[in-house]
Amino acid sequence: MSSQAASSASSLRPVPFSLLDLASIVEGSTPAVSFRHTLELARNAEKWGYNRFWLAEHHNMPGIASSATSVLIGHVAAGTNSIRVGSGGIMLPNHAPLAIAEQFGTLESLYPGRIDLGLGRAPGSDQAASRVLRRGLGAGGEDFPELLSELRSFFNPQSGSANSIVRAIPGEGLDIPIWLLGSSGFSAQLAGQLGLPFSFASHFAPDYLHAALELYRGNFKPSGALERPYAMIGVSVTAADTEEKAKRLATSQQQAFLNMIRGRFGQLPPPVDNMDELWTPYEKAALNKQFGFAVVGDKAQVKSRLQEIISETGADELIIASQIYDHQDRLRSFEIIAEIGNELRAIS
Structure with a gap:
């Protein structure tokens, strides 16, 4: 699908909005509070x-x-009662595919028709944590296609699994939508070749968005999961009743990224009135690029x-992320x- 065709199509159909949550822990708070807030947000x-x-x-x-x-x-x-709930994503190289098949088979059995399994190949951590997580599982995400194939075979044993003796119970025979997630072209191309839905993390890798979408759509092959490409775009959004308040709220996320590039990892800080008091001109330029x-x-x-x-993207769906x-x-x-x-959607 060309960009022009995708753009025209997007204006003729409703585009669902979804929500990505990190269960952020704000300064002075605890994970327990974050979990309560996550559930309230989901409801x-x-x-x-x-x-x-x-x-x-x-x-x-x-x-x-x-x-x-x-x-x-x-x-x-x-x-919750009806909203789809899932992973955005599970970093598959951190796990044995059988364990993920069993976990999501359990979730789908408990909450049928509501579970999504989004998969990524990044570690979702720093190198030290990655080494601990992936002990015995390999050093990186190079084997992601093989891990994905093994995982899918646990859900569908008829696909010719090498693990025919080992079964995922629960999991086997369940129709759990699998998404590939990415911030580069690797997962975009693989999702297209396998005919799976694709979600691009443009909220933290905006520069490669259009190239990744072209790769996905250009390599797409219809499958039992999808007849046509389905792309969900991640967008970082901070909305408020006034522009001034929204800009101030967004400084929490800016500070978090600033701390990250300085090698400091902590809880989400409260907003500030003036970021110019915190960043250097070079850091400001880096953040402006990151949050472009x-x-x-x-x-x-x-x-x-x-x-x-x-x-511009012909997105089939938007998934909104925000750290406030x-x-x-x-x-x-x-809510806004x-x-x-x-x-x-009412005017589509």
Whole structure:
């Protein structure tokens, strides 16, 4: 599909909005509080009409509590009724495929028709944590295609698994949607070749978005999972009732990234009035580049930019990520975004 064709198609059909949560731990708080906030956010997301609620695997990060991703997915699914819940994603090279098949087979058995399995090949951690996680599993993600094939064979033994003696119970025979996630061309191309849905992490790798989409769509082969490409775009959005407030709220995420490039990892800091007091000109330029695809503003500004993104990318779905210090401000941001999504779908 050409970019022009994708753009035209996107304006003729509704585009669902979904939500990506990291169970952020803000300064002075605890993982227990983060989990309560995550569930409250998921319940509101369901009420507001979001399509999916995904959680991402990260390790050794003091500000992120979603390390035991499958467990947290179960917590959210148990506390909601209809919204799809899944991983955005599980970093497959960190795990034995059988364990993931069993975990998600359990989740799908408990919450049928509501579980998504999004998979990535990055470690979701630093090198030290990656070495501990992947002990005996290999050093990197080079074997991701083989791990993916093994995982899929546990769900569908008729596909010619080498593990015919070992079965995933529960898991075997269950139809759990598998997504490939990525921030480069590797997973985009593989998702296309396998005919799987693809989600691109443009909220932290904006420069490669269009190239990855071209690779995905250009390599797409229809499969039992999909007849045509289905691309979900990750977008970082901070919305508030005024532009000024939205810009201030966004400084928490900016500070978190600033601390990361300085080699300091901590909990999500409160917003500040003036980032120029914290960063150097070089750091400011790096952050502006990193957040060049981020959307920050009031409802009208966010709506306009999201319309542009849908049109420019031909996205089939948007998944919204946001790191906001105050829980009530975060709820309000996602409520505004949901209102925008409902308005856009009403005129599609």
